[in-house]
Amino acid sequence: MELPHNGFKAALSEKRRQIGLWSSFSDPDVYELLAGCGYDWMMFDTEHSTVSPQEVAAFLRTLAPYPVNPIVRPGWNNPVEIKKLLDAGAQTLLIPYIQSVSEAREAVASTRYAPEGMRGVAGITRATRYGAVKGYAKTAASEICVLLQVETREALAHLDDIAQVPGVDGIFFGPSDLAASFGYPGEPSHPEVCAAILDGIRHLNKINVLGILSLDQEFLQEAADTGAVFIAVDVDSALLRQAALTRRATWA
Template sequence: MQIPHNSFKAAIVEGRQQIGIWCTTPHPAHAEALATCGYDWMLIDTEHAAVGLETVHAMLQAAAPWPTQCVVRPGSLDLVEIKRLLDIGAQSLLIPMVNTAEQAQLAVAATRYAPQGLRGYAGISRATHYGLVEDYATKAAGEICVLVQVESVEAVANIEEICAVDGVDGLFIGPADLAASMGYPGQGAHPEVRTVALDALARIRACGKPAGILTLNAEFLAAAHSAGTTFTAVGVDQALLLNAARSLAAEWKAKG
């Protein structure tokens, strides 16, 4: 059996726009439902959502029959957590708070087997189709997509060095934490934050790397898209649910 093809990685490497949605609700049925909605990719978030390893496993299984590709965000740059996510079948990872080239190198190493990296080997796992994928250990790196988050003043200053790290497949701007790092906590769409973020996107693209972003500010999102984002998250499940629910409640309460 052949290793599963990572169509998300192939698309961003080729420069094809991939539109995504954030999935923060910890349930496989929810992931399955979102996977039917037509997005190119879906971010399963374990950093800022109550999504544990077993739930990620079930969410990956639930979404698997649909064309939407899953990207998983671990809670941190943690080698053990990353190893376990890879073993349950995650092929694309978004690593938060990568501020330096050295941290980017560690993120890549966490996804590679020795002698290139630090990933521990498990022969019978969902990633290997329970031992059926031929030569998984030598082929895995080619289908694993490593995305790193640029979300601090330090990371922005180091963009070119991070881009130069072999094995980094894309850089993702996180405006919320970047805003806090710049002294504007809670103001992810502040004009100065937008200026820095858009310049960062241009620098990432100038280095020849795919760039991504998530912002719920429509104007900012349109500007980022125009600046050349390749993997663009356009919504968050909880925000979509709450906005629709609140709007419906307000509409009917207004009728008296």
């Protein structure tokens, strides 16, 4: 059996715009429904949810028949957590709260086997299709996509160096934590925060591929026009709540 192809990583390498949806529910039925809605990618969030690695594996199976690429966000830049998600079959990881070059290097190392990294070797896993993918340990890195989340002032100060760490496939701006870092908690669309993100996108365009999540559609369009390539345009729970509120309002 051949190593599964990572279509999302291929798209980023060609700077083809990828429109995504942020996901935090714990029910594969929800993801099966959403998988057929035309998004290029869906992000399974284990940082701000109760989702476990075992549930992630179920979600990956759910998406497998559909033309949508799964991304998984671990709870932290933790080699053990990252190892579990990779062994479950995740090929694209969005690693949160990266603030320095050393943290960026550690994130990449967590996705690589020795001697390039520190990922533990296990041959009979879902990632290897239970041993059916021949030579997995030697080729896995070619299809693993590492995205780093930049979400503090400290990270912005080291943006160039973080983006140029070998093995980093993309930089993702997190407006909510950036807003808190700037002193505006709960205000991800604050003008100072938006300006800092747009400056970062402009600056990094020639260095790496940029992504972002926001519920502010006007700002998202501005980020896209500035050069953001992988863009999360909404959150599943926000979509459900807004639809429910809108329907209820029609029967006020």
